[in-house]
Amino acid sequence: MTAHLSRRSLLGLAGAGAGAYLLSACSGDDKSSDPNAPQTINWWHIQNTEPMLPVWAAMANEYKTAHSNVTFTIQPLENEAFKAKLTTATQAGDPPDLFQSWGGGVLKQQVDAGLVKDLTDDVKDLVGGILPAAMGPYTIDGKIYGIPFDIGMVGFWYNKDLFTRAGITEPPTTWTALLDAVRKLKTAGITPVAIAGKDKWPAHFYWSYLAMRIGGVGALQKAVDDKNFDTPDLVAAGERLKELVDLQPFQKGFLGAEYGSPDGQAATMGNGGAAMELMGQWAPAVQASSSTSKKGIGDKLGFFPFPAVDGGKGTATEVFGGGNGFAVGKDAPAATIDFLKFLLSVDNQRRSAKTGAVLPTVKDATDAISDPNNKVVAETLAKNTGFQLYLDQAYAPALGQQINDSVAEIIAGKKAPAAILKDITQVAKTA
Amino acid sequence: MTRPSTVSYTGRGDTATDPPAPGPGTARQRGRQPRPGRGGVLAVFLTPALALFVLLVITPIVVAAYASLYKWNGFGLPENFVGLDNYTRAFGDPTFRGDLWRGLVLVLLSLTVQLPVALALAMLLNQPLRGRAVYRLIFFAPYVLSEVTTAVLFTLVFSPNRGLGESISTFLGAEAGAVFADPSTVLYAVFLVVSWKYFGLYMMLFLAARQGIPKELSEAAVTDGATAWQAFRHVTLPLLGPTIRISIFLSVIGTIQLFDMVWVLTGGGPIHSSETMAVTMYQFGFRRFEVGYASAISMVMFLLSLVFALFYQRVVLRRDTAGAITNQGGQR
Secondary structure, three states: OOHHHHHHHHHHHHHHHHHHHHHHHHOOOOOOOOOOOOEEEEEEEOOOOOOHHHHHHHHHHHHHHHOOOEEEEEEEOOHHHHHHHHHHHHHOOOOOOEEEEOOHHHHHHHHHOOOEOOOOOOOHHHHOOEOHHHHHHHEEOOEEOEEEEEEEEOEEEEEHHHHHHOOOOOOOOEHHHHHHHHHHHHHOOOOOEOOOOOOOHHHHHHHHHHHHHHHOOOHHHHHHHHOOOOOHHHHHHHHHHHHHHHOOOEOOOHHHOOOOOOOOHHHHHHOOOOOEEEEOOOHHHHHHHHOOOOOOOHHHEEEEOOOEOOOOOOOOOEEEEEEEEEEEEOOOOOHHHHHHHHHOOHHHHHHHHHOOOOOOOEHHHHHHOOOHHHHHHHHHHHOOOEEEEOHHHHOOHHHHHHHHHHHHHHHOOOOOHHHHHHHHHHHHHHO | OOOOHHHHHHHHHHHHHOOOOHHHHHHHHHHHOOOOOHHHHHHHHHHHHHHHHHHHHHHHHHHHHHHOOEEOOOOOOOOEEOOOHHHHHHHHOHHHHHHHHHHHHHHHHHHHHHHHHHHHHHHHHHOOOOOHHHHHHHHHHHHHOOHHHHHHHHHHHOOOOOOHHHHHHHHOOOOOOOOOOOOOOHHHHHHHHHHHHHHHHHHHHHHHHHHOOOHHHHHHHHHOOOOHHHHHHHHHHHHHHHHHHHHHHHHHHHHHOOOHHHHHHOOOOOOOOOOOHHHHHHHHHHHOOOHHHHHHHHHHHHHHHHHHHHHHHHHHOHHHHHHHHHHHHHHO
16 A cells, blocks of 8 residues: 555665765775785684684784784684674675685675675786686686685595494495495494584585586586576485485484584594594594594594495596685775785795695695695595585575585485475575 | 452552553643753753664664565665565475474473473572572572573583583483484473573562562461462462563563574574574574575564564553552652
8 A cells, every 4th residue: 555655765764774874884994005004904714723823823923024014903713603793794895804715606795795806916926826726716707806725625534443443444435335334333333424413514515525426516516507406416416315314324413513512523533433524624623623632533534535426427536625715805905915915925825734724725835735634635636527616605605505404404314305406496596 | 360359459459549540641741731941951861862762773673674675685785676575485484484383382381381480489489498598599690691601501511422411311311412403302402491591580580579578468368367379379479460470571572582592502403493583584694695584584573572562561561560650650
């Protein structure tokens, strides 16, 4: 009845609100383009634990010493806390100057909203030295909006002792062999797999990898382009995952477990409580820091790539992964990009690599990888024949989160794979 | 209501007759005939509060209502008008319908378990008891903790492999470690934690109200031959009425808005089994960047709270609030 009128008045009110907000946003920040003017770089990163936390701090201090006009406000944040905090900041149109980014769909949304700086011209000299696979997620429509300092992949991290105790002589290379290994471990009274059900993203690795192995590396990109996930290959990936879930391979209380909490996925592995986990290159570092001994399981830890699936179109050399990088906020002071380049210098990449928590993206720094596990990951990564970025980063957030939620339903054994792919397709069509 | 009228009216006789006529009437008259200079004073004192109220309460509500009619990811201004689609979507979504159901379960549990327990404890701690002050302190202590602290504490207690809850329950021959990880138990586990934190508050409210009741009343009842239960049921309980009714109000509104505790304890999981409206709203607004849809959910929450609050205040609390105002202003 009065819908038209009220809508208009609502519009007016919202417009007034937005106007007031824009006014307030205009004041405040020093937007000087002079790199020598006094400026403060507001930096949010997610390396909030040893070993990288002090390394970043030290690098910032060195930069500050060399450039007396620059000061830093550094906010190290836990992964989930960072995402929540950044969301609020970006929705308010006020991103930090330098901040963690995984590239992909989330970065694209920030680019579309005009929140991040186009770095294409500023980083020309830097990009040549960076691994091309790492740059992919940060390159949107041919322009560069972020720089990766770390690139890695997801694979199985396993406890060699527990595998031996269960009579498994070598790491499984096919899905069938993996299921066999799980059965053997269960028979030996060992928890086969640690997983963080509360966090959801660790579970989405399983379905994504299975989808790549069954449908080939392009299957996931094609699904999002076609807005159709309800394909035989992707449903099969869900059914294969259900085979694993049906063996009840996970640790006690896995649906409530977080990744990094004192009783979570990483701690379970680090304390020797489970035989394997499917996780990214940071796994050894987090296992160590969240274990009770603070050392993890040391050299008992091994790595094998996600196995192939019989009859699948994909191969075990195609990798699922991604990296960590930094994007630059739209109002960042001039020195920010220079500081980013400083962080990505060969020397500083070497220093980061030496901690074992970062796999460098600068080619000349890869020789500094000392940790044997990291070396395996770097070699596997170097030989990759195809690359897929984490889905919750590659896709738009609504779709990425839906995949996490839906895969969680398979892991909980509550919904049939065919049904969840219909749910995902529904979101892909509307999001 | 079945309470015996004689007793309850002795307690509120004067209050019940006074309020309706003079109270609101005088206020209205004053409003209509401002004395000279009074308008300026009113403006000076009202403006700051009113400005803040409009800016921080009314504006967000209006903006949320506006955003809820759009498909909007939160960046820039909303442009894609979808009418009431977000609302139809919410009521068609099993998760959101589940939120409503779980909210109802939590409200019912609060009213049938949490408040009665608090009331019983308050009555107990009103008795002459050795170490009474210590008990009062202990029972009230959880309320002082922040929600997040409480939630973190209980995730540690019910940590599946090394928590205190697990050790104790194993000792007793049960398994409690995974209560937060089991979709069929998680909601009740969350309810227990919420109750643990809040029963102390309600206990204190009841205790304070109980102590405000003159001893002579129950003594008179006992002299007249009432048993302890009868004295409680027909003297104490009716006189606690206003406090009980306001406690129900606080409890229901608190449950509709339940967020922090659930978020930290379970994140709404596993598979949405402990999700509340506020958690769903957060998921869509801040994880999936579907701000329009999240706004629609927040509007539903707001309307539910508003309708309940108005209804409850008009119907249930009317005499309580009227009595309270006249008691303080007029009689005492």
